Amino acid sequence: MITRASLCLSIIVSGLTLRRYGPEVGLPVSVVKYGGSMLWGTMVFLLVTMAAPNRSPWRGALIAGSIAVGVELFRLVHTPWLDAFRQTTPGALLLGRIFSAWNMLAYGVGIVLGMWLDRFAIAAFANTRALTDGPHSAS
Numbered sequence: 001m002i003t004r005a006s007l008c009l010s011i012i013v014s015g016l017t018l019r020r021y022g023p024e025v026g027l028p029v030s031v032v033k034y035g036g037s038m039l040w041g042t043m044v045f046l047l048v049t050m051a052a053p054n055r056s057p058w059r060g061a062l063i064a065g066s067i068a069v070g071v072e073l074f075r076l077v078h079t080p081w082l083d084a085f086r087q088t089t090p091g092a093l094l095l096g097r098i099f100s101a102w103n104m105l106a107y108g109v110g111i112v113l114g115m116w117l118d119r120f121a122i123a124a125f126a127n128t129r130a131l132t133d134g135p136h137s138a139s
Contacts, residue, residue: 003125004053007117008046015039016093034106041068041110042117049118057118061111068107075099 015036022032045064052060076099085091096103 003121004046004050004118007121008043011039011043011046034102037103037106038110041107042114044068045111045114057115061115064111065108069104071095072099072103
């Protein structure tokens with residue numbers, strides 16, 4: 001759980017950094033926009049796997065994909081209060097502002113990245129733990 005939480009926190013920081021400083025360092029707008037969407041998909045996957053740690057990664061990916069597509073489709077819904085919330089920073093980060101089918105592709109790539117990172121991090125944590133615990137001797 002700590003491994004996934006740390007990984008999720010680093011993804012959130014990376015996404016916020018990309019959105020904040022990407023344009024300033026000259027990254028193309030498409031890299032900033034879809035890179036952020038990809039990292040958002042990764043974050044959703046990691047949050048799902050933290051909420052349901054005993055589910056298979058594939059089931060977690062399916063749930064994360066459903067959430068991501070649902071949030072994207074929700075961008076097609078417009079009410080004055082919802083549009084006002086979307087104009088705030090939290091609203092833009094959580095719900096986004098404008099529907100884009102390309103975002104769903106970026107979320108999918110991000111979810112696959114999340115599956116890979118999760119597998120890699122869990123395996124690395126297990127290997128590190130095995131090395132630090134060492135063989136136990138009976139006394």
